[in-house]
Amino acid sequence: MHSGILTELGDQLVDELGSGSPVIADADTDIVDAIRGAVRLRAVTDHVLAVLAAQAEHVGVAKRSGMTVRELLVANGMAPVAADRCLRVGRALSELPSLYRYSSNGFLSGEHVDAVVRGVAHVSTRTKQPVGSEAITEVQTTLVGQAISGASPAELMRLARAVAIAAAPDDDTITSAAEDATLNEMGWRQGDDGRLQGSFDLDVLTGERLICAVDTASRPRPLPDGTPDPRPAGRRRADAFGQLLDCAVRATADDAAVRAPRTEVVVTVPIAERNTVRLGWLGSISDRAALLAGCDAGITQVDLDQHGVPTAVSATKRLFTGALRKAIIVRDQCCVKCGAPASWTDCHHIIHHADGGPTILDNGCLLCRSCHTAVHHQGWEVFLGHDRHPWLIPPATLDPRRQPLPAYNRRTMRLDPQEAGAAA
Ligand SMILES: [Zn+2]
Ligand SMILES: [Zn+2]
Structure with a gap:
């Protein structure tokens, strides 16, 4: 495909769809059809972006301008999360032919494709099988099949975790994913309102310690007049978490x-x-x-x-x-x-x-x-x-x-x- 086509297509689409003229659809089925078409268009666009990102990385176009491919994508208008996803998918697609097919024809959305990519990578890491191997190819086929049958990205990841646990070699030297602290992750971002939102992904033992610690500190405490603690459980846990942070810092002191x-x-x-x-x-x-x-x-x-x-x-x-x-x-x-x-x-x-x-x-x-x-x-x-x-x-x-x-x-x-x- 000639690269100029994309620019032309983009201009043409903006002319056709974007310039303030909404898609005309009277019948319900027309609207649904139009949605389906737009979703597919978006999926194909995501695919093209992923392929282009991988190509940009391969030929070093970003490096020549002194930046990473991620920075290049962000500089050209992509949100950082979307840029990350795009790169991840782009790097993986060439090794996943069956996924590539459904990604390139727009049958799977960028989010679904990404879930399959992460699912396959997860099983591959857990089972220590390379991505090209027969076992992992089978996993790819299963996940793609589930995605086409309507499984959500979250369901695809759950399935991948289950597959990884079932397929993990029966070997004492390999810990199960649930117990592997090397997979632990914690991240946060500041929301638009200034609050901090975060997520974590912990092995069972660390998770258990967290729950025990928060649980002990988050028990309901009645008000001075004896009325029950009005804070909902989520609020009590968050209060307890703040408490733990204070205690942790003080715990290093002797007194x-x-x-x-x-x-x-x-x-x-x-x-x-x-x-x-x-x-x-x-x-x-x-x-x-x-x-x-x-x-x-x-x-x-x-x-x-x-x-x-x-x-x-x-x-x-x-x-x-x-x-x-x-x-x-x-x-x-x-x-x-x-x-x-x-x-x-x-x-x-x-x-x-x-x-x-x-x-x-x-x-x-x-x-x-x-x-x-x-x-x-x-x-x-x-x-x-x-x-x-x-x-x-x-x-x-x-x-x-x-x-x-x-x-x-x-x-x-x-x-x-x-x-x-x-x-x-
Ligand atoms: Zn108090
Ligand atoms: Zn005070």
Whole structure:
């Protein structure tokens, strides 16, 4: 095929289909037919792109312009994920004739073709059989057959894993995929809304450790007034995961419970525009989030002058450490709101450090991460009572009278809450 044809075809298609004139179809069957045609067109386009990517790699066209083929694809408008898929498929297709046939005639979508490619590679790695071998060719035929019969890409991968386990040689020196830690992967990306989304793929033992650890830390904890934990299971697991990260960092310290932690977080604060506090990895955060992090996390605040040059670095002087932290642990014993163990807690400044709150016993209290968030973001308040113990005031949405509650370790004591409230 002459390469110029693609350019011509592209122009022609844009003229025919793209220039604001929608496909005219009245009958339902016409619409369905048109969808089928467009899907096939897309599949063939994906195939051509994969072949071209492999060719570009083979002849070194990208290298000559000082980039990788992936960069070349991205520079010409492909999304990075699509470019990765395109390269993977392009590299594999020449060795998979049966897949090539269904890919080139547009019967299988790029996603299905990719699933077969990954499935075949998985079985080949697991069984230590080369891709050209008879056994792997059979796997290819099976997967292509399943794909044509309507199996989804996810189902194709599941099938490939099952085949790999069944076909793995019965040999003590080869671990099954489920138990092979060398296949483990973890990745993440920042979503459009700034949140971090990730995925992991773990061997059973690591997975089991993860589940045990998260499960222990994610048990429901009743609210101070005894109502059940309102957090759904997914939220509790995520809270527990955050807790584990803190514990992991502190666990390296000898006096783990006493030491101020933790995850080393660097925020930069431009003096001129205070509302653009930035995290090192994930970008801008609100002032409220910065206050919460700064309350106890091992946060290094870097103030920037109007030219973006650091002016002052403050690290630990506002953290509760050593004897002071011990004293707070002796007084509070656990999270003052929910009773989570002291080793899971942050030391919260009752009056924010940023508002001039000092780092002293009477201005600190223990809060686990989720309760800490509740105090900073969800309307819970903490104050120091007459008795020099922390007290909690629920948000009006939970208790319209906002009756003060004693700290968790003092809930069984019969103190007059009104009296303590008067001290606020
Ligand atoms: Zn708590
Ligand atoms: Zn706090």
